[in-house]
Amino acid sequence: MNTPNAWFQxxxxxxxxLLITKPLGAYLMRVLDTNGRxxxxxxxxxxxRLTYRLCGIDPGREHGWRGYTxxxxxxxxxxxxxxxxxxxxxxxxxxxxxxxxxxxxxLAFNTAASFTTNTNWQSYGxxxxxxxxxxxxxxxxxxxxxxxAGIAVAAALVRGIARHSAATIGNFWADVVRVTYxxxxxxxxxxxxxxxxxxxxxxxxxxTAAKTYEPYxxxxxxxxxxxxxxxxxxxxxxLVDQSVDxxxxxxxxxxxxxxxxxxGTNGGGYVNANxxxxxxxxxxxxxxxxxxxxxxxxxxxxxxxxxxxxxxRHGWAVWGAMFAMFVAGTxxxxxxxxxxxxxxxxxxxxxxxGNMEGKEVRFGIFNSALFATITTDASxxxxxxxxxxxxxxxxxxxxxxxxTGEVIFGGVGAGLYGMLIFVVLAVxxxxxxxxxTPEYLGKKIExxxxxxxxxxxxxxxxxxxxxxxxAAVTDWGQAGLNNAGPHGFSEILxxxxxxxxxxxxxxAGLTANPASGDPHYNVTLGVAxxxxxxxxxxxxLALAGNLASKKLxxxxxxxxxxEGFTFVVLLIGTVLLVGALTFLPALAIGPVVExxxxxxxxxx
Amino acid sequence: MKTFFxxxxxxxxxxLVFAVLLCGVYPLVVWGAGQALFRDKANGxxxxxxxxxxxxxxxxxxNFSSGKYFQPRxxxxxxxxxxxxxxxxxxxxxxxxxxDSIKAAVASYREANGLAPDxxxxxxxxxxxxxxxxxxxxxxxxxIQAVRVAAARHLSVDEVRSLVARHTDGPGWGLLGEAGVxxxxxxxxxxxxx
Numbered sequence: 182m183n184t185p186n187a188w189f190q191x192x193x194x195x196x197x198x199l200l201i202t203k204p205l206g207a208y209l210m211r212v213l214d215t216n217g218r219x220x221x222x223x224x225x226x227x228x229x230r231l232t233y234r235l236c237g238i239d240p241g242r243e244h245g246w247r248g249y250t251x252x253x254x255x256x257x258x259x260x261x262x263x264x265x266x267x268x269x270x271x272x273x274x275x276x277x278x279x280x281x282x283x284x285x286x287x288l289a290f291n292t293a294a295s296f297t298t299n300t301n302w303q304s305y306g307x308x309x310x311x312x313x314x315x316x317x318x319x320x321x322x323x324x325x326x327x328x329x330a331g332i333a334v335a336a337a338l339v340r341g342i343a344r345h346s347a348a349t350i351g352n353f354w355a356d357v358v359r360v361t362y363x364x365x366x367x368x369x370x371x372x373x374x375x376x377x378x379x380x381x382x383x384x385x386x387x388x389t390a391a392k393t394y395e396p397y398x399x400x401x402x403x404x405x406x407x408x409x410x411x412x413x414x415x416x417x418x419x420l421v422d423q424s425v426d427x428x429x430x431x432x433x434x435x436x437x438x439x440x441x442x443x444x445g446t447n448g449g450g451y452v453n454a455n456x457x458x459x460x461x462x463x464x465x466x467x468x469x470x471x472x473x474x475x476x477x478x479x480x481x482x483x484x485x486x487x488x489x490x491x492x493x494r495h496g497w498a499v500w501g502a503m504f505a506m507f508v509a510g511t512x513x514x515x516x517x518x519x520x521x522x523x524x525x526x527x528x529x530x531x532x533x534x535g536n537m538e539g540k541e542v543r544f545g546i547f548n549s550a551l552f553a554t555i556t557t558d559a560s561x562x563x564x565x566x567x568x569x570x571x572x573x574x575x576x577x578x579x580x581x582x583x584x585t586g587e588v589i590f591g592g593v594g595a596g597l598y599g600m601l602i603f604v605v606l607a608v609x610x611x612x613x614x615x616x617x618t619p620e621y622l623g624k625k626i627e628x629x630x631x632x633x634x635x636x637x638x639x640x641x642x643x644x645x646x647x648x649x650x651x652a653a654v655t656d657w658g659q660a661g662l663n664n665a666g667p668h669g670f671s672e673i674l675x676x677x678x679x680x681x682x683x684x685x686x687x688x689a690g691l692t693a694n695p696a697s698g699d700p701h702y703n704v705t706l707g708v709a710x711x712x713x714x715x716x717x718x719x720x721x722l723a724l725a726g727n728l729a730s731k732k733l734x735x736x737x738x739x740x741x742x743x744e745g746f747t748f749v750v751l752l753i754g755t756v757l758l759v760g761a762l763t764f765l766p767a768l769a770i771g772p773v774v775e776x777x778x779x780x781x782x783x784x785x
Numbered sequence: 786m787k788t789f790f791x792x793x794x795x796x797x798x799x800x801l802v803f804a805v806l807l808c809g810v811y812p813l814v815v816w817g818a819g820q821a822l823f824r825d826k827a828n829g830x831x832x833x834x835x836x837x838x839x840x841x842x843x844x845x846x847x848n849f850s851s852g853k854y855f856q857p858r859x860x861x862x863x864x865x866x867x868x869x870x871x872x873x874x875x876x877x878x879x880x881x882x883x884x885d886s887i888k889a890a891v892a893s894y895r896e897a898n899g900l901a902p903d904x905x906x907x908x909x910x911x912x913x914x915x916x917x918x919x920x921x922x923x924x925x926x927x928x929i930q931a932v933r934v935a936a937a938r939h940l941s942v943d944e945v946r947s948l949v950a951r952h953t954d955g956p957g958w959g960l961l962g963e964a965g966v967x968x969x970x971x972x973x974x975x976x977x978x979x
Contacts, residue, residue: 186956186960189960190960190961193960228806232799232802235798235802236795236798236799236802237791237794237795237798238795238799248788248792251788251789251792252792252795252796255789255792255793255796256796256799256800258796259793259796259797259800260796260800263800263804306870306871306872308869308870308871309869309870317808317812318804318808318809321807321808321811321812322800322803322804322807322808325803325807326800326803354795354799357799358799361803361807366806366807366811369811370811370814370815373815373819374815374818374819374822377815377818377819377822377823377826377827378822378823378826379826380826380830380844381826382826382827382828382829383812383815383816383819383820383827384816384819384820384827384828384829385816386828388869389829389831389839390839391831391832391839391840391841391842391847392838392839392840393840393841393847393848394840394841394847394849394854394969394972394973394976395847395848395849395850395851395854397848397850399864399865401864425848425864428841428845428847428866428867428868429867429868429869430829430831430839430841430842430845430868431868431869431871432828432829434812434815434816436815436819436827437811437812437815437816438812440815452871453870453871453872454862454871454872454873454915454916454917454918457871457873457914457915457916458871458916458918459844459845459916459918459919459920460829460844460845463830463844464954464955464957464962465955465956465957465961465962465963466957466958466961466962468961468962469957469961469962521908522878524878524879524884525883525884525887525908525912528884528887528888528891529888529891529895529903529904529905529906529911530887530891530905530906530908530911530912531905531906531907531908531925532905534907534908534909534923534925535908536878536908537908537909537912538873538874538876538883538887538912538913539873539874539875539912539913539914539915540912540914540915541914541915541916541919541921542858542909542914542919542921542922542923542963542965543919543921543954543955543962543963543965544962544963545962545963548961548962548963549915564915565915566873566915567873567874567875567915569873569875569876569877570873570874570875570876570877570878570883571878572878573878573879576877663875663876664875664876664877664879664880665880665881666879667879668877668878668879668880671877688875688877689872689873689875690875690876690877775877775878775879778879779878779879783879784879784880784881784884785879785880785881
């Protein structure tokens with residue numbers, strides 16, 4: 182492993198992130214202001230106006246927090262139903278050259294919930310399940326709208342903080358339309374074209390049959406004329422030889438979907454292997470920009486926060502807390518993966534190569550560890566290596582990142598509003614320590630605000646741990662496992678953490694959509710995703726409304742400063758403490774115990 | 786309640802407008818521009834014979850098992866190198882099954898390449914990739930296999946290694962990611978060099 186080079190790549194990534202944060206944040210100021218002017222106005226303004234006219238939107242009429250919430254819920258509900266029916270009946274819809282069947286009700290529910298909530302958990306393998314139409318329409322629409330809705334909610338919360346004695350927090354429709362038209366679509370067109378230049382495909386051809394160079398023989402289960410597997414006298418399936426002389430190459434409109442899945446921190450892959458697949462992520466350069474595009478908008482939103490509340494140092498303090506946790510996670514995952522697996526090294530694998538199981542050669546150890554950290558810091562969930570095959574501590578990092586609530590830059594919008602929950606909590610704790618009524622940027626933080634914050638934190642933790650516990654002790658839960666021992670438990674814990682956190686990555690050995698048709702995982706994980714999204718956004722919008730209505734009180738000598746080093750440390754401490762207290766026991770019986778068992782050479 | 790129905794109507798209409806723009810116009814624009822500017826790449830970087838038969842994609846591994854070819858990494862995609870079901874093994878670090886398959890792969894790699902029974906084996910040679918379609922192997926792996934391939938083809942090791950160098954991709958801009966040897970391209974070149 183080329184270590185100095187890896188450090189240099191890390192520095193390059195951080196430098197690029199810093200470089201885009203301010204300009205993109207300043208651009209967000211214009212996008213999230215209905216009267217804001219941008220350089221795209223000549224082209225986009227007419228489309229924006231036409232959209233308002235067609236849909237009966239008055240961008241000047243702002244919503245109170247209740248109106249904003251109702252609009253968000255209605256829009257999400259309509260989109261979810263839209264996707265559900267397309268998936269159910271994709272076999273009757275166009276652009277299905279492979280003749281793929283419609284999805285079962287529980288898989289369609291799970292997938293619709295997944296994409297509506299910006300999770301993009303995938304209980305299915307894309308290339309063998311979804312028609313081009315389903316990918317392009319049913320799924321891609323949510324990649325845009327769930328991202329735009331997330332940014333809208335974050336903007337509403339920031340307005341609530343910035344305003345005082347106000348009754349409204351913005352117009353939901355205008356926010357969604359403007360974010361989509363001025364921010365997401367233009368960036369995606371450029372990014373998608375760049376991806377095509379690297380080798381990501383974009384076409385509507387049926388899959389291509391290639392005549393391979395060396396035909397070979399595989400053994401497949403024998404089937405009777407009805408297509409059922411034939412069992413021999415020993416009860417095991419009879420195997421027959423089958424000669425393989427073709428490779429069927431996947432085609433489809435991948436680039437347009439990959440661009441938005443990264444920028445919108447959705448993460449749902451077109452194909453099963455996601456960004457590990459050479460058609461989704463062909464080169465180290467495409468990998469670098471995909472990683473950068475995950476963090477771009479969440480990072481810029483901290484600048485937006487600073488500008489809006491007229492305290493840029495506060496924005497950078499929030500950025501700094503996120504950044505410190507991001508660096509720590511990256512280094513931990515990198516070191517664990519570079520150290521590799523002593524069990525495999527004893528079998529003869531070169532120790533210097535690290536843990537390459539589930540990783541691609543073109544990315545290597547460092548870029549796989551970095552990608553895993555970024556995709557789980559943010560609520561993206563795209564993967565360029567299989568987290569299930571990471572070393573125990575290397576897999577602990579993404580898992581814990583998700584369990585912090587994905588506030589380390591986080592999802593587009595979701596990361597900022599999640600972090601602001603912790604900011605309010607940190608301010609409250611600081612207030613308790615000095616015995617004063619806590620204040621945040623000139624607003625008193627009162628019992629109602631803290632109750633909302635605690636409601637969010639407790640509902641999410643209870644859903645993760647409750648779901649995990651249920652699955653871990655039931656037959657349907659254990660039937661889905663690909664690994665035994667503590668790693669099997671980690672697969673379940675990761676699944677519920679990922680779904681409640683709206684991340685969507687997985688310890689992908691877990692089979693959530695079994696051939697037996699058991700719906701338990703699909704339904705419980707689907708519900709977990711809806712809880713994770715909406716029992717977070719509704720209290721947050723209530724908090725936004727309440728903060729907006731408060732009077733401004735001038736800062737005094739006793740006011741806790743929400744900038745500078747002390748605040749950053751307190752904020753990090755709050756995030757880590759809440760995450761650790763809630764999840765350490767579960768982590769101890771999953772990845773932590775597995776780490777020691779691996780050291781002892783125990784296999785399951 | 787009086788705002789409910791207008792807002793519901795807006796939800797429906799906006800979903801339809803977005804469906805047309807984001808799911809119709811946007812992918813078509815990318816498709817049109819991609820096909821115009823990067824036609825080969827937009828269609829899967831396909832490798833064609835003289836007569837136009839598709840033989841594979843330079844981005845996707847395919848199976849090679851005889852000694853005269855370089856062999857790609859083990860694959861967990863379907864029954865192996867199945868480009869319609871990309872996947873890793875998803876086996877964890879303490880999996881017995883994974884340890885068994887690595888043990889077997891190490892033994893056969895050492896035997897095929899005439900390595901000592903305790904020689905360290907490049908990790909990529911005996912572990913499955915994330916996609917099951919990783920087109921690359923590491924330089925260390927390629928250099929070991931070059932000896933075997935050269936012997937099988939009655940070429941000098943240097944000749945084979947110079948072909949290896951010619952089909953090594955990356956790192957991007959000389960620093961991003963890791964270098965990798967494209968197995969399919971290299972094997973095609975070997976057949977051409979014979």
